[in-house]
Amino acid sequence: MTGKPQDRYVHAGKLEEVMRLEAQAKAFGKVLEKEFEIVDLKPGMKVLDAGCGTGAVARKMATKVSPGEVYGIDIDPLFICEARKLAANEGVSNVRFELGDVDSLKYGDGTFDISYCRLVLMHVKNPVKTVTELKRVTKKGGVVAVSDNDDGGVITYPEMPKMMDLWTKYGRSAKIRGEDRYIGRQLFSIFSHAGLSPITIYPLPIHATQQTPEMLKMLVLVPVQIMEQCKENMMREGLVAVEHYEEAMKEVQAFLSHPGAFAMGLTFLAVGKVT
Numbered sequence: 001m002t003g004k005p006q007d008r009y010v011h012a013g014k015l016e017e018v019m020r021l022e023a024q025a026k027a028f029g030k031v032l033e034k035e036f037e038i039v040d041l042k043p044g045m046k047v048l049d050a051g052c053g054t055g056a057v058a059r060k061m062a063t064k065v066s067p068g069e070v071y072g073i074d075i076d077p078l079f080i081c082e083a084r085k086l087a088a089n090e091g092v093s094n095v096r097f098e099l100g101d102v103d104s105l106k107y108g109d110g111t112f113d114i115s116y117c118r119l120v121l122m123h124v125k126n127p128v129k130t131v132t133e134l135k136r137v138t139k140k141g142g143v144v145a146v147s148d149n150d151d152g153g154v155i156t157y158p159e160m161p162k163m164m165d166l167w168t169k170y171g172r173s174a175k176i177r178g179e180d181r182y183i184g185r186q187l188f189s190i191f192s193h194a195g196l197s198p199i200t201i202y203p204l205p206i207h208a209t210q211q212t213p214e215m216l217k218m219l220v221l222v223p224v225q226i227m228e229q230c231k232e233n234m235m236r237e238g239l240v241a242v243e244h245y246e247e248a249m250k251e252v253q254a255f256l257s258h259p260g261a262f263a264m265g266l267t268f269l270a271v272g273k274v275t
């Protein structure tokens, strides 16, 4: 492994990923509000958002903790640069973004009230090491909170067998690169090994129907956009043929115009106390 951001995150350095991360945080707005409520974000707190991407979540947290501060760190210089611009454009001044590695944080022990990390653990080499580092920089009495998906919780009506087959293949290809799309169910084990106690796991389903077509589209297009960025690799690896890919995309279009369409995904929030 080299020190390149692309070795840590396959979508690093891509402008389309900047837009996808922003759209994704928007689509998950209700789940994020629920997470903020659970971790009890309060004015005056000092919060870390480790692996902040474009800072979409850090900006939301900053408005909740003002006059406190949010520190967003990420391994990708492009995301950090965009995060600074987006925060400046929105006039959010109590958030700072810095380049950094979640496994080796530059902050001292006990710096933050809350150390939060969303959709990152699935990309790291050693999740216990990452959570142990988050614990180190959190104050005694504070919390480490990690939010991650688990593809085992994906349900759709009508079913999309070709799309799901493709997504499972993407999951396998991702696993070889070190991305674990089934990390949600492992959070309790990871937090226990990192020495956090007590630990609470909150399964947070997110769903949409044709009553909220924009949301339905976002939910279903998140995996499509992820695969679109890796399509050529998957074809090169022989995981998928062009025709198979095109058929799966037709299935997605048919799903989106089905009057009774329903889609659900599952996020897990793990909250561990630092004692």
Ligand SMILES: C[S@@+](CC[C@H](N)C(=O)[O-])C[C@H]1O[C@@H](n2cnc3c(N)ncnc32)[C@H](O)[C@@H]1O
Binding pocket: 005, 008, 009, 012, 021, 025, 050, 051, 052, 053, 054, 055, 056, 057, 073, 074, 075, 076, 079, 100, 101, 102, 103, 117, 118, 119, 120, 123, 124
């Ligand atoms: C799916 S994105 C999630 C971004 C953000 N947390 C959000 O919810 O929008 C994963 C992020 O983790 C970052 N990342 C992956 N490995 C990292 C590491 N070792 N240190 C810091 N950031 C990392 C990537 O650059 C990317 O921005």
